[in-house]
Amino acid sequence: MDQVFIRGLAVDTVIGVYDWERTITQQLVFDLDMGWNIRPAAAEDELAHTLNYAAISERLQAFVEQSRYLLVETLAEELAATLMREFGIPWLRLQVTKPGAVPAAAGGVGVIIERGVKTA
Numbered sequence: 001m002d003q004v005f006i007r008g009l010a011v012d013t014v015i016g017v018y019d020w021e022r023t024i025t026q027q028l029v030f031d032l033d034m035g036w037n038i039r040p041a042a043a044e045d046e047l048a049h050t051l052n053y054a055a056i057s058e059r060l061q062a063f064v065e066q067s068r069y070l071l072v073e074t075l076a077e078e079l080a081a082t083l084m085r086e087f088g089i090p091w092l093r094l095q096v097t098k099p100g101a102v103p104a105a106a107g108g109v110g111v112i113i114e115r116g117v118k119t120a
């Protein structure tokens, strides 16, 4: 299956389990791979036939900015379900990185989820 992707999309939001985290915003970084057959869009050179990564990025930013979850797990699940429903995405892989959470972890910490069905 072909994929449309978004890498390193940074969004500030309220996230975290500790009291001090409820009073500040922190940066999260999103990497998203979305299964899609891109051949129809390529054949007709037509945006309407593919996943519009700009529109999906905007929706992701809006969703995350207004969210107030404790866990990155919950945010990932709810965000994935929302994007799949609204954009008709059949399969996705979503990585949510919380860069500042563990200072010694230079590459950040977070979760990766895959949801939906990846067809050939």
Ligand SMILES: Nc1nc2c(c(=O)[nH]1)N=C([C@H](O)[C@@H](O)CO)CN2
Pocket (backbone or CB within 6 Å): 015, 016, 017, 018, 021, 070, 071, 072, 073, 098, 100, 101, 102
């Ligand atoms: N698996 C997870 N572990 C932790 C989370 C989380 O969301 N998922 N969150 C925290 C704290 O909020 C942490 O980020 C504060 O530095 C700890 N572990």
